[in-house]
Amino acid sequence: MIPPGKESEPDLLLVEQFSKGDLEAFDRIVARHRREVYRIARRMTGCHEDADDVTQDTFLRAYRALGSFRGESAFRTWLIRIALNLSMNLGRSRSGRTVDGIDLTALPGVASGPSQDSEKHLLGAERDHRVRVAVDGLPPRQRQVVVLRVYEEMKFHEIAELLECPVGTAKANFFHAVNNLRKALA
Amino acid sequence: MTCERFEELCALALGPGPGAPAELIDHARACADCAAALAVLPSLRAAGDVFAAPDPAPGYWVRFADRLDGKLPARRDASRGYFLPRPWARLALAFGSCALVALCAVALLTGGGPRGVLTGGSEGAAGGAAESDLLGLIASSDPADLQEALNGLLPVEDDPTSSDLADLTTPIIEESGPDPSDDTPYDLFLDLPRDERRLMLEGIRGETG
Numbered sequence: 048m049i050p051p052g053k054e055s056e057p058d059l060l061l062v063e064q065f066s067k068g069d070l071e072a073f074d075r076i077v078a079r080h081r082r083e084v085y086r087i088a089r090r091m092t093g094c095h096e097d098a099d100d101v102t103q104d105t106f107l108r109a110y111r112a113l114g115s116f117r118g119e120s121a122f123r124t125w126l127i128r129i130a131l132n133l134s135m136n137l138g139r140s141r142s143g144r145t146v147d148g149i150d151l152t153a154l155p156g157v158a159s160g161p162s163q164d165s166e167k168h169l170l171g172a173e174r175d176h177r178v179r180v181a182v183d184g185l186p187p188r189q190r191q192v193v194v195l196r197v198y199e200e201m202k203f204h205e206i207a208e209l210l211e212c213p214v215g216t217a218k219a220n221f222f223h224a225v226n227n228l229r230k231a232l233a
Numbered sequence: 234m235t236c237e238r239f240e241e242l243c244a245l246a247l248g249p250g251p252g253a254p255a256e257l258i259d260h261a262r263a264c265a266d267c268a269a270a271l272a273v274l275p276s277l278r279a280a281g282d283v284f285a286a287p288d289p290a291p292g293y294w295v296r297f298a299d300r301l302d303g304k305l306p307a308r309r310d311a312s313r314g315y316f317l318p319r320p321w322a323r324l325a326l327a328f329g330s331c332a333l334v335a336l337c338a339v340a341l342l343t344g345g346g347p348r349g350v351l352t353g354g355s356e357g358a359a360g361g362a363a364e365s366d367l368l369g370l371i372a373s374s375d376p377a378d379l380q381e382a383l384n385g386l387l388p389v390e391d392d393p394t395s396s397d398l399a400d401l402t403t404p405i406i407e408e409s410g411p412d413p414s415d416d417t418p419y420d421l422f423l424d425l426p427r428d429e430r431r432l433m434l435e436g437i438r439g440e441t442g
Contacts, residue, residue, distance in 0.1 A: 089286035178280035198284040225270040
């Protein structure tokens, strides 16, 4: 929990306090950024358990590396970059994982027999599932750009900063990703 | 290659703003790349549910904080009563320990450590004291004193006379009666009165000395 009156402290000040031995400063850093880190990890990995692992690992790594953080990028950017990389690594190490929200048997109406509404729902769920599979099948960098641009609604220059690449590269990655998705969904 | 206008089209396709300007729509119709890419974007938008990131269950963040707290290394160190947040501090401690061990090992192998501490016992301590005396005398360059000091360093041989004399100065308590089978000359000597034993020993010392 963030102690009262501490919300306005800049990240760099908290990092400095932590470097001087104030362990509570790290608690405030976690409390401030955990939701965003979790949200991005969840979008990337597709399930709560993996997002939980990534969020924990992100803050553990940040804790260990905080002494070497030089403030060359915004602290939030640095933290999300760690989460993105960990999400990608987790995706590589876990093949054949399941994704939340696509358990077709759990959809309403499926067990009791198909109706017109449930058929529509089923088709929609199937289409969404195909999109998810297609996005997960993209090369890591393209996948990151698609998720960040379409679902996190980030601008290309923000994505470029996160991924430490030129804006043009981020745009090119998105364009290639969209073309690949078009082929996969055809 | 990325079409220069693709970003604009994306922003319009993905964003909540008003419809695209007529000239941009014309471009999308004319540009095959943009048209193909734009056809996919609605599907991506529609599949938002499978990329949704709802808030975790209530109480999750409390459990998360507890678990994270248990995994942070310095917290565990702090709970044990010490905290070394800097890698260099740990490194310095490791180097210090290694240097101390190496010093002890060299001292033991060469015998160059402080006598009585590393080479053990009171003899070592006495030897160390005698050595320091000798060094002082060498410095003073007095040959007579040096010879005396060297004699002091020679090993002391057992001296039965002095040992006997030491026995005689302590009271003799006979706890059991004398055994006739043990009547050696020494036993006979011990049977003599104390004054006679002392006179005898002084005579022996006079002859040998």
